[in-house]
Each structure stands twice: as structure tokens, then as C-alpha cells.
Amino acid sequence: MPRVADHDQRRAQIARAFQRLLAAEGFAGVSFSRVATEAGISVGLIQHYFTGKDVLLRFSYEDAVSRMSERVRVRVRHGEAARLPTAEVLLDSLAELLPLDEERDIEYRVRQGLQAQALHHLGLADVARQAGRDILEYVTMAVRAGMERGEVEPDVDAVPAARMILATVQGLADQVALSGADAFSARDVLRRAVATVFTGRRGSPDR
Secondary structure (H helix, E strand, O other), X not given: OHHHHHHHHHHHXXXXXXXXXXXXXXXXXXXXXXXXXXXXXXXXXXXXXXXXXXXXXXXXXHXXXXXXXXXXXXXXXXXXXXXXXXXHHHHHHHHHHOOXXXXXXXXXXXXXXXXXXXXXXXXXXXXXXXHHHHHHHHHHHHXXXXXXXXXXXXXXXXXXXXXXXXXXXXXXXXXXXXXXXXXXXXXXXXXXXXXXXOOOOOOOOOO
């Protein structure tokens, strides 16, 4: 078991070094030698864990998506434990997709950079499609849960409503990345988008 843990930790260390370089400099600044320097290891060790750049790209993309998804799950668990309205839980969880601090900014830049590459890379496209399906399913389920709790009108079509909310999240993330986290209150804008769907008496997020 320790050997597996060490193996996973080393792969994560390499992936995070790659992510930092990609976020800071784009693909032009990324090579195995640069990643090795950033991670404080040898190129040979990177090649031991990743047989090629494509393998590293996919693992790094999956790692960024996984960490984002875990933060969303944590927000959901905390919100449900506190018995918050579904709209409030959704707002808190989707805010994790916005680049509002250094960690989330790096993840955003990694996801955007690798998603662009996914247009020409089947392995990355698989990751992008699965990530998109997962987050759409989560928001759709939240809308349906809102219906059951009287937060969403019963005639709302859950999937288009979820897509609208997610489109707002993506647009906000792009604006925050370009303008800076302090340029405007992205959370307030997101709150408004959620409130257009969660119109019931318990459905409007208050904060």
C-alpha cells in the first residue's frame, strides 16, 4: 500500500508542476525539462511515470477536474448537513468553478487550455465530455430537487435550465480570469442566474 500511495503522490506532484507551468505560460512554456525543474525531479523520473506528453496531458486534465469536483462535493455535503435551500447549495458549489483564488485560477487555466486541445485530441476530448456530462447531471438533479422542495416551478424543463446556469458559470469564469477576481462580484451575478430558475418561496439565494 505505501508503494501505491508513493506512486500516486509522485504522479500528482508531476501533474501539479505541469499545471502551474501551463497556467503561467501556456503550452509554449511546457516541456518535460521545464516540468522536471518545476517539480524538483529528473526528466527520467517523469518519463518513468508518464510515457509521453499525451499521457501527462490527460492525467493533468483529469487531476484538475477531479479536484474541482471534490470541492463541489464538499460544498454539497456541507450544505445538505446544514439543511440549506437547494438554491443556496447550488450557488455555493458552482462558485467553486470560478477562478476566485490562486488554486481555482490555476485549475481554470488548465481546464481551458486542455479543453482547447481536446478539439484535436481524442483522449482529452473524452475527459472534457465526461466532465461536462457530470456537471450537467449535477445541476440538472439540483433543479429537480428544487422542484420537489417548492423552490422551482413544476413546469420548468430541468435540462435547459441547468444548461443556462452552466453557461452563466462559464461566462463568469472567463470574465473573472480576464478582469480579475476583484473587478466585479461574480457570486452576485451567479446568484441572479440561479434565482431565475429557483423562483419559489425558498428558492432565491439570499447571500
